[in-house]
Amino acid sequence: MRVIAKFGGTSLGSGERVERAADSVADAVAAGHEIAVVASAMGDATDELLEEITFDAEEADRAEIVSMGERTAVRMLKAALAARGVNAEYVEPGHPDWPVVTDGHGDVDAEATRRRTEELAEELDATVPVITGFLAEGPEGGVTTLGRGGSDTTAVMLGRYADADEVVIVTDVEGVMTGDPHVVEGARNVGEITVDELRNLSFRGAEVLAPSALSFKDDDLAVRVIHYQHGDLLSGGTHVEGTFENMIDMREDPLACLTVAGRAIRNQSGIMSTLSTALAESDINVDAVASGMDSMTFYVDESIAERAENVLHREVVGDDELSSVTVTDNIAVVRVLGGEFPNRPGVLRRIVDPLADAAINVIDVVSSATSVAVFVDWADREETLDIVQRHFDS
Structure with missing residues (x-):
């Protein structure tokens, strides 16, 4: 050997x-x-x-x-x-x-x-x-x-x-x-x-x-x-x-975006756990999560959006620090998986700038050490996939 x-x-x-x-x-x-x-x-x-x-x-x-x-x-x-x-x-x-x-x-x-x-x-x-x-x-x-x-x-x-x-x-x-x-x-x-x-x-x-x-x-x-x-x-x-390969993938089914708003949500310990646990206990799978200072967004399959909204609404009503939950339907996600995103300056621009040039509105970007997920309107999904493939793989 x-x-x-x-x-x-x-x-x-x-x-x-x-x-x-x-x-x-x-x-x-x-x-x-x-x-x-x-x-x-x-x-x-x-x-x-x-x-x-x-x-x-x-x-x-x-x-x-x-x-x-x-x-x-x-x-x-x-x-x-x-x-x-x-x-x-x-x-x-x-x-x-x-x-x-x-x-x-x-x-x-x-x-x-x-x-x-x-x-x-x-x-x-x-x-x-x-x-x-x-x-x-x-x-x-x-x-x-x-x-x-x-x-x-x-x-x-x-x-x-x-x-x-x-x-x-x-x-x-x-x-x-x-x-x-x-x-x-x-x-x-x-x-x-x-x-x-x-x-x-x-x-x-x-x-x-x-x-x-x-x-x-x-x-x-x-x-x-x-x-x-x-x-x-x-x-x-x-x-x-296993091995890691660069890959660009588009989710086949539409997502819904559920945004929970609240005062200084990021500074409150346990909020994400509370909301995520409530969804999990209702057997609702979360595709991605994004957070801001005053909001937290969950992406779920559009077919269960109404049930997820009811679950999150109960949590909002029961917490004085949370104010509302809103839902946006017909969202697509294109994911780019790559090996060393944190060590590649400008990698987000290579994905997002061409979309802006094509007048495609980016609803959200969620990144990790090895992937970038770009959320766009469902009607823009095919064009988004084509643009990302052409520019990111070049």
Whole structure:
């Protein structure tokens, strides 16, 4: 089996942990597996280096300085592997076998990186490459970086291009947990999680796997997250299932928009829970929710709008802070699902501006880490779908 093992900063945070990492790699090699290692900077080395740059450094100099964290880590891990009789070699920018290349815009040059990775993979039966994560070579050969979580991106990208069977992310939690184990008592491991679920968690602060890394996962590549104390690269942890594809979709049936108005609704704790619970107890599914300072809007199937209105009206009558509920019928929704919306400046404009140019009124926009839902009049649905497909996919 061919495995890309990525060791995070915590898992290499001390000499003892480097030894533990080397043991797990050596055991996998001894079992006959092909292993490539991606290493992050040890502990908080990158942050510490950044804190020491108190002067106005050029970007190229800054990249060279922060690269020293990863450069040190691969040397430590290579040496620990050599001490265990493993034929290992550290690989960093400038090395003849270095795989990750960026273009003039700082984005990964997919074709060049794929070609170099395939060449590197041909040697995995004889050597364990220990590769600096987070780093890349620019078009002129200088050091560039892949941004926060770049080591995760390195690992999953190399896993895909090297035709690996699995990428194993070694970190300081036993896979994905039901909550932050440092905060929540009784947090437990989740055996499986989808790419969509993990991406949303990662965009909202869960430090498990960088969202940018998941864009390189496909159905043929297994990805797993394990704890650095686990000791076995080939078992345990959380399996990340599926793949994420950009998609534009239009709901087939019309929606109704139910808006509950009230004084400073957003500042009242429990209002959303109260209204949502009332709808749920009446077996009314909510397609989307949008909130403002003085209102909260629920989108439901138009066929049950009247029943939903009665449910919400009872809540309005029973709460002095709520004033009314109104209903608008014949609403369509077009959804755009994409991998890294928060990291793509102007993405909403690419969807909404062409609609304004076509004189299509946008009733509402509801966005998340991985999707944008645009609500328009039912009569405008086909034109909206056509415009979004033409402009967003271009």
